[in-house]
Amino acid sequence: MDLRSDFISEVKGIIEQSREKAIRSVDHIRVRMYWELGRKILEEEQHGKERAEYGHFLLTSLAQVLLPMFGTGYSYRQLALFRKFYKTFPIVNALRSQFNWTHYRLLFQIENQRKREFYEAESVKNNWSSRQLERQINSQLYERLLLSNNPEDVLSVAKSEKHPVDPREIIKDPMVLEFLGLKQESTYYEKDLETKIITHLQEFLLELGNGFAFMSRQKRIHLDGDDFFIDLVLYNRLLQCFVIIEIKTSKITHQDIGQLQMYVNYHDRFEKKEHENPTIGILLCADKNDAVVKITLPENNQTIVATKYQLYLPSEKQLLDELRKLNELK
Numbered sequence: 001m002d003l004r005s006d007f008i009s010e011v012k013g014i015i016e017q018s019r020e021k022a023i024r025s026v027d028h029i030r031v032r033m034y035w036e037l038g039r040k041i042l043e044e045e046q047h048g049k050e051r052a053e054y055g056h057f058l059l060t061s062l063a064q065v066l067l068p069m070f071g072t073g074y075s076y077r078q079l080a081l082f083r084k085f086y087k088t089f090p091i092v093n094a095l096r097s098q099f100n101w102t103h104y105r106l107l108f109q110i111e112n113q114r115k116r117e118f119y120e121a122e123s124v125k126n127n128w129s130s131r132q133l134e135r136q137i138n139s140q141l142y143e144r145l146l147l148s149n150n151p152e153d154v155l156s157v158a159k160s161e162k163h164p165v166d167p168r169e170i171i172k173d174p175m176v177l178e179f180l181g182l183k184q185e186s187t188y189y190e191k192d193l194e195t196k197i198i199t200h201l202q203e204f205l206l207e208l209g210n211g212f213a214f215m216s217r218q219k220r221i222h223l224d225g226d227d228f229f230i231d232l233v234l235y236n237r238l239l240q241c242f243v244i245i246e247i248k249t250s251k252i253t254h255q256d257i258g259q260l261q262m263y264v265n266y267h268d269r270f271e272k273k274e275h276e277n278p279t280i281g282i283l284l285c286a287d288k289n290d291a292v293v294k295i296t297l298p299e300n301n302q303t304i305v306a307t308k309y310q311l312y313l314p315s316e317k318q319l320l321d322e323l324r325k326l327n328e329l330k
Helices: 005-045 051-070 076-088 101-108 113-126 130-138 141-146 151-158 190-199 201-208 254-270 290-296 316-329
Strands: 212-223 226-236 241-251 280-287 304-310
Touching: 005 051, 005 076, 005 101, 051 076, 076 101, 101 113, 101 130, 113 130, 113 141, 113 151, 141 151, 141 316, 190 201, 190 212, 190 226, 190 241, 201 212, 212 254, 226 254, 241 254, 254 280, 254 290, 254 304
Parallel strands: 241 280, 280 304
Antiparallel strands: 212 226, 226 241
C-alpha cells in the first residue's frame, strides 16, 4: 500500500522546519557566546592603564591561550571582531534571533549608524539571508535610495515607522542587475533582458524593493483594433497598486514615456479597483536624459518613474556623482 503524497510532504515539512529551527538555535547561541566574549574582553581591557597597548597585549595573549585549545576561530583577528561586535551592539536583548554571525559581521562593519540601522531593519522585515544582506550592502542599496530621498525618510520606511506613499521612496535609481550575468559591453535586445529577468525573478523582486509581486509578462491589451504588449506587470502590496515596467536597452525618448503613460492610464481605467491607488509606471532603461523626463512629465507627476539599470555593482563615487547631477537638475 502506497503512502499518500500529501502525507509524505507534511512529514518532510515537519523535519525540514525542525532542522531549520535547530540550525537557527545553534547560530543564536554562537552569536550570544561571541557577544559575551566581546563584553568580557572590553571590560578586561578597560582595566588596563594604557588602553591601546594593553588592548593589543590582551588580544595577543588571549589568542595564544585559546588557539591551541579551540582552534582558529579564536585568533587575534576573531577576538578583535568579538570586541567590535559588543561595542556596536551593547544591549544583549536587542540581538536578533534570526541573525547569524555573518549577519552581524556585515552589520557591525558599517560605521554609519543610520545606514547600519537601515540594513538591520530591512534584513528583519524582508527575512534576508546573510548572502542577500551582503549583496544589498555591496550594491549600495542605502546610497541609491538616498538619490531620491533624505536619510530620515529612508530609515523610517525601513523601520515601518512611515508608510511609503511616493514610489521613489522604495524604487532605486540606478537598479543593479549584476545577477543577470549579462556583459556590460555586449549588445542585446529588450526581449533578452526581459527573459533574463524572468529567469532570475526572485533576485529581481529583491532588487526592486519591498512588497513587489509578479503578475504577468507581455500582457496583451487591445485598443480599437491595435494590440500592445506590456513587458512586465507587477503589484506592490505596500503602495497597493499595479506597477508597469517597460524595458528599454537604449536611451529613453519622450515617445517611450508616452507609451508607458498609455499603459498606466489603461490599468487605472480598466484594471484598478476603487480601494487601490493609481498605477505606477517604471521605465527601466540603459540610459536616460533627466531633463527630457522632467519636461515630458507633468510637474506634479507621481506615477511615472524612469530608472537606469546597470549590469555591475556600483561604487560609492558613482552614486555620489549621480546625486550631484540630480541636485544640479533641481
